[in-house]
Amino acid sequence: MDEETILENFRNELRNWLEANCPKALRDSAANTKNSPRQEDHAAWLKACASRGYTTPTWPKEYGGGGLSKEEHSILLEEIDRIGTHIAPVSFFGTSMLGPVLLEFGSEAQKKEHMPKITSGEIQWCQGYSEPGAGSDLASLQTRAVRQGNDFIINGSKIWTTGAHHADWMFCLVRTDPNAPKHDGISFILFDLHQPGVTISPLMLISGQSDFCQVFFEDVKAKAENLVGELNAGWTIAKRLLQHERSMLSGGMPGGARPSKKESGSQKATAPRSYLAESARPYLGEEGGQLNDPILRDQIAQYELDSLCFGLSLQRSGQEAKAGQGPGAASSMFKLYASEMNKRRSELVMSIQGASGLGWEGEGFTPGELFETRGWLRSKGNSIEGGTSEVQLNVIAKRVLGLPD
Numbered sequence: 001m002d003e004e005t006i007l008e009n010f011r012n013e014l015r016n017w018l019e020a021n022c023p024k025a026l027r028d029s030a031a032n033t034k035n036s037p038r039q040e041d042h043a044a045w046l047k048a049c050a051s052r053g054y055t056t057p058t059w060p061k062e063y064g065g066g067g068l069s070k071e072e073h074s075i076l077l078e079e080i081d082r083i084g085t086h087i088a089p090v091s092f093f094g095t096s097m098l099g100p101v102l103l104e105f106g107s108e109a110q111k112k113e114h115m116p117k118i119t120s121g122e123i124q125w126c127q128g129y130s131e132p133g134a135g136s137d138l139a140s141l142q143t144r145a146v147r148q149g150n151d152f153i154i155n156g157s158k159i160w161t162t163g164a165h166h167a168d169w170m171f172c173l174v175r176t177d178p179n180a181p182k183h184d185g186i187s188f189i190l191f192d193l194h195q196p197g198v199t200i201s202p203l204m205l206i207s208g209q210s211d212f213c214q215v216f217f218e219d220v221k222a223k224a225e226n227l228v229g230e231l232n233a234g235w236t237i238a239k240r241l242l243q244h245e246r247s248m249l250s251g252g253m254p255g256g257a258r259p260s261k262k263e264s265g266s267q268k269a270t271a272p273r274s275y276l277a278e279s280a281r282p283y284l285g286e287e288g289g290q291l292n293d294p295i296l297r298d299q300i301a302q303y304e305l306d307s308l309c310f311g312l313s314l315q316r317s318g319q320e321a322k323a324g325q326g327p328g329a330a331s332s333m334f335k336l337y338a339s340e341m342n343k344r345r346s347e348l349v350m351s352i353q354g355a356s357g358l359g360w361e362g363e364g365f366t367p368g369e370l371f372e373t374r375g376w377l378r379s380k381g382n383s384i385e386g387g388t389s390e391v392q393l394n395v396i397a398k399r400v401l402g403l404p405d
Ligand SMILES: Cc1cc2nc3c(=O)[nH]c(=O)nc-3n(C[C@H](O)[C@H](O)[C@H](O)COP(=O)(O)OP(=O)(O)OC[C@H]3O[C@@H](n4cnc5c(N)ncnc54)[C@H](O)[C@@H]3O)c2cc1C
Pocket: 126, 127, 128, 129, 130, 131, 134, 135, 136, 137, 159, 160, 161, 162, 163, 212, 381, 382, 384, 385, 386, 387, 388, 389, 390, 391, 394
C-alpha cells in the first residue's frame, strides 16, 4: 500500500472513531450554546482520547502516547478541527515540560512509570524551580536533598509554584552537593506531594486568583529511583525543560495557536484567524464596519499582522525543531516576543472596551468584560513566568547571537 492510501485509511478510521467517541455536546460547542457539555462528557472524552494516546499524540505508544507520525498528527488536528472540538486537555506541566525531558533523560523504568499517568491525566504535576532567593539566578537554589538509604530527604522551600495546591507530584530542583560550584551541585528529582512534611500555601495574585503557592518541605522523602539523570547533573535537565516551557508558552500566546482551519483534504484555507478576543467585537461596530478612531484602527491592523507573522515564524521554527533536536535557545526569542504580543493584545482590548474595561466585579459589566480586565492583569506575568524578559534577552545575546558574556 502506498503512503497516501495508508494516510487516507488512517483518516477514515479516525473519522469513524471520532463519530463514535466524541460526545456531541463537545462538538461545535462554541456555536451550540443549547447543548452545554456536562462533566460526564468531559470525563468520557478524556478517557477516549487517553485510551488512544491522543492527549500526547506523538509520544511513543509504549509510554502511553499515540505513536503518530508527523503526517498522522496533522490529520488528527484537521479532523478534530473539522468537527469543532479539541483534544481533551491534560496538564501542560506533564505533557509539555516533564514528559519531553523524561523522554530525553529518564530511565526506561521512569518513562514507563510516569509518562502513561501524564497522558491519562491521572497525575497532576507542578514545577519546583523558583525559591525565595533564586528566581532569575535559578542556580542559587538552596533546597537540600540528602541521600539516606533508598531515599533522598528534602528540606527547604519553593515559591511561585503554579497549581501546587491541585498537584499530586512535583518535579523539583534540589541541591545535592553544597560544596560544588553552584551549577554542578544540583539534581532533578520527582516526588509525591501527598506526604507528611509538605505544606502548600496558596498566594493571591493581582488578578484576584490564587494560581500559585509557596511550598515548604520538612524531611520530605523522594525515592532514589526518582532521581532523573545523574546525581548533581540536574542543571542540564533544568535548562532543557525551560526550553520546552518557553516553547510551550510561545505556542499558547496570540499567533502561536494553530493556523487557520483548512478544509479537510484540500489546500484551501478559510479566512485567517483574528487574534483579538471575541469580547472586543461588540465595541468594534458591525463586522467589516469602520472604527471611528483611526489610531486604534491602525493599532488593531498592526497587531493582527504581527500576530499572523509571528504564528508563521513559530510554525516554521516548530517544523525545524521537530526535524532536529527539539527546541533550543531560540525558544527564548519566541517566548520574549509572545509575551509582548499577549500584553499588547490585552492593552488593546482594554482600549477597545473603554469604560467597560474598568470593571473588577459586580453588576454593570458582562462576564466577558470582567474576564478581559482580569486577563489584562494576568498578562503582566507573561514577561516573568518561564524566565523574565531580561533573562530571555541575555540568553538570546549569548546563545543565539553568540555575543561575549
Ligand atoms: C505567572 C507565573 C507563574 C510562575 N510559575 C512558576 C512555577 O510553576 N514554578 C516555578 O518554579 N516558578 C514559577 N514562577 C516564577 C518565575 O520563574 C520567577 O518569578 C522568575 O524566574 C523571576 O524570578 P524572581 O521573581 O525571583 O525575580 P528576580 O530574579 O528577583 O528578578 C527581579 C528583576 O530583576 C531582573 N533581573 C534579574 N537578573 C537579571 C540579569 N542577570 N540581567 C538583567 N535583569 C535581571 C529580572 O528580569 C526582574 O525584572 C512563575 C512566575 C509567574 C509570574
